[in-house]
Amino acid sequence: MSCNHTIHKHHHHHGWDNSIAPALTVKPGETVEIDTVDSSGGQLSATATLDDLKALDFGKVNPVTGPIHIDGAEPGDAVAITFLDFAPSGWGWTANIPGFGLLADAFPDPALHIWTYDTSLGKPAAFSPMGAVAMKPFVGTVGLALAEPGLHSVVPPRRVGGNLDIRDNSKGTTLYLPVEVAGGLLSLGDTHAAQGDGEICGTAIESPMSVQVKIDLVKDANYPVPRLETSGPVTNHIDGMGYQVTTGIGPDLMQASKDAVSGMIDWICQATKMSAVEAYMLCSVAGDLRISEIVDMPNWTVSFYFPKSVLG
Structure with a gap:
């Protein structure tokens, strides 16, 4: 579709x-096409190697495009962002970055996988040595400016949004973000071609x-925190063959995860x-990492759902 504006x-x-300073000012109801940089800040490419990963400058990661000033937005309001469509690039990367991720202690060495995928999203992307992952593009980082002055890291999510990594912020979803400053000042980036709930390796x-x-x-x-509304089911792109499910049980949710x-x-393996x-x-x-039960003290149940379709 043709949008009112492009950044x-x-x-x-x-x-x-x-x-x-805002890169763009819009009126409520207008549409914008936003071009993004990958979360490495362009330091990794479709031909990147493990040496490129090792040389990452973390001061350049997670760039966001914007900000966008929304006419009439004031503290106490909410900006509603509806994701209309995505134009994927056809390549991406997944990495194990030392010191980062749920199992950082168990995986101290860097690893990198470069993906190529069908930009029409019509078929899963192959993973070596085996497996294929269905694509579901979404925006990982989307947020508004904080009222508190100064520069604030993009890495943690906040009440005004940020690095939410909610894989259902995809086509058809509307995300609502609380406004803290006049104009809201919306920025987004960190786009993903696919992700499981939890983004466990980071x-x-x-x-x-x-x-x-x-x-x-x-x-x-x-709104005290972000909220979103999907336009339909969220996992039917992977559900057809069912799941393998493992669990963690105990009094600590992190350890159970x-x-x-x-x-x-x-x-x-x-x-x-x-x-x-x-x-x-x-x-x-x-x-997908899920909290299955959090009421039967003293132990809670966390489950990890892996689609059978990935391994065929």
Whole structure:
């Protein structure tokens, strides 16, 4: 579709700062096509190697395109962002970055996988040595400026959005973000071609792409935190063959999460003979970490769902 406005990827910045001048001003109801840079900040490419990963400058990661000033947005309102469509690039990367991810202690060495995929999203992307992952593009980082002055890291999610990594912020979804400053100052980036719930190794299929959005305003919404509304089912692209499910049970949700994921990695390695770090990265882009039970004290149940369709 043709949008009212376009922002090119050179209008990007690192961190949230309400003093950054808007790259664009829009009226509620207008549409914008936003070009993004991948989460490496362009340091990795379709021909990247492990040496490129090792040389990453973390001061350049997670750039976001913007900001966009929304006419009439005031503190207490909410900006509504509807994701209309995505134009994927056809390549992406997934990495195990030392010190990062749910199982960082178990996987101290760097690893990198470069993906190529069908930009029509008509077929799954192959994973070496085996497996294929269905694509579902979405925006990993999307947020507004904080009222607190100064530069704030993009890495943690916040009440005004940010690095949410909710894989259902995809086509058809409307995301509502609380406004803290006049104009809202919306920016987004960190686009992913696919990700499982939890993004357990710390990366998804990190892939640059253009995003088409419609921007609206809800006056006096007074939302304390982000909320979203999907336009339909969210997992029917992978559900057809069912799941393998492992669990973690205990009084600590983090440890139970680690146990559930570790169990799935062990199963994948046994079933396919792929390396543990490959299984870890594959789980990050295709498997879903869920809290199944959090009321039967003293122990809670965390489950990890891995689609059978990935391994055929």
